[in-house]
Structures are given as structure tokens and as C-alpha cells.
Amino acid sequence: MLYPEHAFLDRFAAAADDGFKAVEFLFPYAFAKADLAARLKAHGLQQVLFNAPPGDWDGGERGLASLPGREAEFRAGLLIALDYAAELSCPRIHVMAGLRTTDSDTTEHEATYLTNLEWAANQAMKAQVEILIEPINRRDMPGYFLNRQDVAHSIVAEVGAPNLKVQMDLYHCQVVEGDLGMKLRQYLPTGRVGHIQIAGVPHRHEPDQGEVNFAYLFALLDELGYPGWVGCEYRPAQPGAGGTSAGLGWLRSMA
Numbered sequence: 001m002l003y004p005e006h007a008f009l010d011r012f013a014a015a016a017d018d019g020f021k022a023v024e025f026l027f028p029y030a031f032a033k034a035d036l037a038a039r040l041k042a043h044g045l046q047q048v049l050f051n052a053p054p055g056d057w058d059g060g061e062r063g064l065a066s067l068p069g070r071e072a073e074f075r076a077g078l079l080i081a082l083d084y085a086a087e088l089s090c091p092r093i094h095v096m097a098g099l100r101t102t103d104s105d106t107t108e109h110e111a112t113y114l115t116n117l118e119w120a121a122n123q124a125m126k127a128q129v130e131i132l133i134e135p136i137n138r139r140d141m142p143g144y145f146l147n148r149q150d151v152a153h154s155i156v157a158e159v160g161a162p163n164l165k166v167q168m169d170l171y172h173c174q175v176v177e178g179d180l181g182m183k184l185r186q187y188l189p190t191g192r193v194g195h196i197q198i199a200g201v202p203h204r205h206e207p208d209q210g211e212v213n214f215a216y217l218f219a220l221l222d223e224l225g226y227p228g229w230v231g232c233e234y235r236p237a238q239p240g241a242g243g244t245s246a247g248l249g250w251l252r253s254m255a
Helices: 008-017 033-042 071-088 106-126 149-159 170-176 180-190 214-223
Strands: 022-024 046-051 092-094 130-133 164-169 193-198 230-232
Touching: 008 022, 008 033, 033 046, 033 071, 046 071, 071 092, 071 106, 092 193, 106 130, 106 149, 106 164, 130 149, 130 193, 149 164, 149 180, 164 170, 164 180, 170 180, 170 193, 180 193, 180 214, 193 214
Parallel strands: 022 046, 046 092, 092 130, 130 164, 164 193, 193 230
Antiparallel strands: none
């Protein structure tokens, strides 16, 4: 989402120039693995996350993991994602749950989701990769199957795979549930949070804009000993030339 003022492959250099040590993006599949790996190496960056194939994204699909009847497509996509992860030395993959379908009830979605996640975690374990699931708010993504932190953690616990974890996006969590500080205190000690993302609420711009006190939450992450990455999954408020870099004052103030 950052650096929309640059072509995609040029965003690696822009991120490195601004001091980022790692990157994440939604989907790598429009680009050759070798080209992406070369950009990472050239700019001293680590790839920490990307998404498995989501189905027909341009047609409105938002993942396959919970969709009854799409199991074969989900599994084929996950194998492609693992191939990219190996080339990019990426340790985690987010698998999107998908949208509830009108002809399937919740029980069917749940059963499909659990079966697919168990299979995906088993495949990823062989490659030493984590599989992540993310609660996403239905304002931004109407009909999305997974919305709440407690449900995500319950699913992870039920599957029981050590490499299946929750991607805790504090933007989505604030929109759906709020009480972010207590949520972090509740879930980080479980070891089930594999990645954290941030954005200002309610407009999904820089984290120093909006209703959330991210300075407090960053300090809380340190207090709780969170060892992972924090992904900046926001849209720059002024995305024109230099817009992303100009909006990084919140990050520079922490240096």
C-alpha cells in the first residue's frame, strides 16, 4: 500500500531509502520470483509476508480458504505461494478466508476452513513457513468470513498446528472490537500472534492520524516483548510524488 507513487518494482528501493529493513506486499504472482529476489538482495531487504492466491481478486473474490467446493484451487495456490516463499526466503504466508457465499451455511464454511488450514499448515511446516489468518472488518471487506480476534485464536487453537498463527491487524481490530491495549495483553502472551499490522483509524492513513494512540501501543509491544515485525498496511494520506516519505514523520520521531 505504501509508495503508490512508484511502479511496484521500484518500491523496494524507496522503502530501503526511507530506512525500512523489511517489506510485505499483497501478491507477488504477477512478477517473476527471480526479479523480486533480486530487488530484495539489491536493497538489503527481508521479505516477511505476502498472501496466498486469493481466487479472482479483480472479480471480487477475497480468498479461498473457507469456500466449500474450492479446496483444490486453494491447495494448488498454496503450493505456488510456498514456491515463492522459498525463493524470497519469506517465513510466513497469509491465507485469506474468503467471503461468505449465499448458498453455503456457516457450518460448511467452518468445516472447509479448518480442513484447509490443517492441510496448509502441514505443507508449510515442511518448508519451515508459518501460515497466518487475519480477522478483517466488514466495513472494508463486506461479507468476509473471519472478523474477530477471539474467533481467529479459537480456530488456531482447534487446528493445533504450531506454525498456524494470527495476523493481528490493529486497524481491523479497532474497527471491529476496539480495546486494543487489552487485546494485545490478552493475546501476545499466548504465542499465537505471528504478525502485527497498523494503520490510522478510521481512514486507514498514517498511524499518527486518527483515533488510535499508536505511540502507546508501540511502547506496549516493547513491554510485552513482542519479537516480530510491524507491517505498515496503510494508504498514504497524500500519495503524490514524495507522499509516502513525507508522511513518515511518525516513524522518524521514534528513531
